[in-house]
Amino acid sequence: MSSVARGIFWGNLCLVVCAVFYIAWWVVAFRPVGAIKGWKSGWLLLPAVGAGVVAVVFLARALMAGAGRGALMPNTAIFVAGVVAYFILLALTWLAFKRQPTTELVLIVLWAMIMLVELNMLAGSGVGVPVAIVFLVLTILALVASLVCYVLFYRLSGLVGFIDGLIPLAVIGLVTAAFDFAIFF
Numbered sequence: 001m002s003s004v005a006r007g008i009f010w011g012n013l014c015l016v017v018c019a020v021f022y023i024a025w026w027v028v029a030f031r032p033v034g035a036i037k038g039w040k041s042g043w044l045l046l047p048a049v050g051a052g053v054v055a056v057v058f059l060a061r062a063l064m065a066g067a068g069r070g071a072l073m074p075n076t077a078i079f080v081a082g083v084v085a086y087f088i089l090l091a092l093t094w095l096a097f098k099r100q101p102t103t104e105l106v107l108i109v110l111w112a113m114i115m116l117v118e119l120n121m122l123a124g125s126g127v128g129v130p131v132a133i134v135f136l137v138l139t140i141l142a143l144v145a146s147l148v149c150y151v152l153f154y155r156l157s158g159l160v161g162f163i164d165g166l167i168p169l170a171v172i173g174l175v176t177a178a179f180d181f182a183i184f185f
Helices: 003-030 045-065 075-096 103-124 129-155 158-184
Strands: none
Touching: 003 045, 003 103, 003 158, 045 103, 075 103, 075 129, 103 129, 103 158, 129 158
16 A cells, blocks of 8 residues: 555544544434533544544645645645535525535535545556546535535424434445545455
């Protein structure tokens, strides 16, 4: 495994850990009956944030080390497209769907940008285009599912709203874990 692939692997593994703790917090703090609020559940966000920060460090190092080597397109183009997409989605969800803006939209778009940069670099450096295409499709499906859940969340209540809030966390965690599995094997 190349140093770039190894950095991406560890960064993604940290993202999966982040998702697991975020899911644990969601399950405890937002369950429809018997939710536990405040620091009794909020402490679960500390390892989630810690794992997220470590993931960013691993991924930034790996992506900078691999910059210009084998990528199919410039990573800056993906980042610029991601920033533009965020503002378009923010306007669309807020104005067209009356969805209150929250940090979840930032996290969803940021995750998709990270995945696209990883796929761009690994496809161009030998992981293989077929594997990259499979994960590109999975990333797009996860992005769309997450955006649908994001838009619907405040329109739902009870168990349905609880599950709707879990879907993006679970789908993004699973796609990231599957990608890590593909990198490792």
